[in-house]
Amino acid sequence: MNWSMYTADRSTHLKIVVVGLFAALVIAVIGIAATQLNLGTDVMTAQGPQVYKAGQPVVMTVREGTTIR
Incomplete structure (x- = not known):
């Protein structure tokens, strides 16, 4: 009766x-x-990493208030 883990003998447990x-x-x-x-990834990385330079600073505003009229 090795169909249950509770009634299985020692060899069945060892097999598991x-x-x-x-x-x-x-x-x-x-x-x-x-x-x-x-997978051929050396070809893509052999060109070297691309460097992105920062541009001019940008000012951004967010208006998240309720307008009372």
């Missing part, structure tokens, strides 16, 4: 733990490999 650890390992390996994978 092993499968969970294996799944965590696979996810970790995929995450590490994805950070090291180069």
